[in-house]
Amino acid sequence: MSDDADDIATRKMQFLYALRSKGVTDNRVLTAMEKIDRGPFIRGHFSDRAYEDMPLPIACGQTISQPSVVGLMTQALNVRPRDTVLEIGTGSGYQAAILSLLARRIYTVDRYRRLVREARDVFETLDLPNITAITADGSFGLPDQAPFDRILVTAAAEDAPGPLLAQLKIGGIMVLPVGQSDTVQTLIRVVRTEDGYDYDELRPVRFVPLLEGLGRDT
Numbered sequence: 001m002s003d004d005a006d007d008i009a010t011r012k013m014q015f016l017y018a019l020r021s022k023g024v025t026d027n028r029v030l031t032a033m034e035k036i037d038r039g040p041f042i043r044g045h046f047s048d049r050a051y052e053d054m055p056l057p058i059a060c061g062q063t064i065s066q067p068s069v070v071g072l073m074t075q076a077l078n079v080r081p082r083d084t085v086l087e088i089g090t091g092s093g094y095q096a097a098i099l100s101l102l103a104r105r106i107y108t109v110d111r112y113r114r115l116v117r118e119a120r121d122v123f124e125t126l127d128l129p130n131i132t133a134i135t136a137d138g139s140f141g142l143p144d145q146a147p148f149d150r151i152l153v154t155a156a157a158e159d160a161p162g163p164l165l166a167q168l169k170i171g172g173i174m175v176l177p178v179g180q181s182d183t184v185q186t187l188i189r190v191v192r193t194e195d196g197y198d199y200d201e202l203r204p205v206r207f208v209p210l211l212e213g214l215g216r217d218t
């Protein structure tokens with residue numbers, strides 16, 4: 001192997017090791033994360049840190065989540081091959097790309113047109129045709145495509161937004177960060193049952209806030 005290839009292989013091994021050591025143990029999730037290179041989702045001078053288990057800045061003042069958090073959220077979502085999944089908060093598109101290897105169809109929504117456009121470019125380059133990226137205020141979900149088997153929210157709200165709860169199928173699962181603080185929130189999992197919703201708390205996390213309306217591209 002060339003030095004470069006050697007380097008990449010080592011970094012990838014360390015990346016997977018970091019995921020496992022932080023509790024990402026589901027082999028399907030690990031395999032998807034091994035296949036989807038985080039590099040293309042990070043533009044500019046942070047791209048050489050793509051394999052570190054850290055959140056990094058992306059355009060429009062947003063962040064690409066920490067890989068281990070992406071892994072833990074994906075694992076908690078328990079995606080099945082025939083599922084239709086809605087993601088709120090496209091950001092870089094990295095999380096949607098991982099989901100696209102695990103489910104049949106992914107809809108991902110962001111309030112920044114620019115992020116949606118850039119994410120679409122990466123999906124096309126990586127040949128991930130089962131992802132549809134849409135610019136919209138995700139607090140309202142995506143009524144035209146509802147209901148969903150799984151919903152993943154990657155921005156923090158005070159509570160689970162009503163329209164998202166309503167767009168979850170019975171038996172469906174939603175994973176999202178909730179809390180009033182900007183600095184720490186709780187990742188929760190909501191399961192829709194025949195007669196209501198079951199909630200459980202997973203772990204503390206830190207996400208950017210879920211904001212109203214469309215964003216102004218920067």
Ligand code: SAH
Pocket residue numbers: 062063064065088089090091092093094095096109110111112115136137138139154155208209210211212213215
């Ligand atoms: N999942 C992303 C990281 C998300 S960062 C990744 O894999 O890179 C959170 C994203 O949520 C930001 O891009 C932000 O613009 C978006 N966001 C915040 N409020 C939103 C809303 N109401 N509707 C849609 N997107 C929203």
